[in-house]
Amino acid sequence: MPPTNPDAFILDGSPINLVSAGGNIVSINPADGGLIINGPSVNPGADVNLFIVEVLDNIGVRALTDRCRIALRSQFNHKYVCAEKGGGHQLVANRDAAALWETFEVHILGIEPPAQPTGVMPGASIALRACSGQFVAPEAAPSKAVSARQWRAAGFALFPR
Numbered sequence: 001m002p003p004t005n006p007d008a009f010i011l012d013g014s015p016i017n018l019v020s021a022g023g024n025i026v027s028i029n030p031a032d033g034g035l036i037i038n039g040p041s042v043n044p045g046a047d048v049n050l051f052i053v054e055v056l057d058n059i060g061v062r063a064l065t066d067r068c069r070i071a072l073r074s075q076f077n078h079k080y081v082c083a084e085k086g087g088g089h090q091l092v093a094n095r096d097a098a099a100l101w102e103t104f105e106v107h108i109l110g111i112e113p114p115a116q117p118t119g120v121m122p123g124a125s126i127a128l129r130a131c132s133g134q135f136v137a138p139e140a141a142p143s144k145a146v147s148a149r150q151w152r153a154a155g156f157a158l159f160p161r
Contacts, residue, residue: 009063010120012055014160015075017044020138021125021155025049026146028076028093035081035091035146037138045161050075053158056103064120064158066108070128071098083148087132090145104128104136109155122160127153 130148137154
C-alpha cells in the first residue's frame, strides 16, 4: 500500500543532499569520483553535493520507503554511485548504469519494519545498505572517505534541493 501523501516524502527523481549524522554534507571528489565528507558549510546546491535518487523496486510507489532499493546518480558527473565489489570499499560515482553494486537498500532508523510501507520524510534518519550487507558510513578520521564497510547502521539524512 503506497504512502497516503507521497508529496510529503522524498520521491523518485528528486535531487537531494546526503548528510551524515554529524551534519556534514557528502560530496563527490572531482579528482577521482570518490564520495567524501565535506563539512557542514559547503554550498549544498553545488553539483558536487547533489545526488538524484532513483527508486528501483517500489512498483507503483514513487516515494522512498523502508527497505526499498535505490540508486544514487551524481549531479556532478552524471555517474551512478557504486559500492566497489558490493561493499568493503570507498563509494565512488563512476558507473554509467545501475547494476547490483550500484544499488542500496534504505533502512529508516529508529523504527521496526512497518507493516505498511512508510515514506522517507526529508531529514529523516536512514541507513544505506550495500548488496554485501555492509552499511554506508564515513571512514574514521583523518580520512574523509565514505565507504560501505560497517556491519552496523550509520545514520544519514536526505534533504531535497
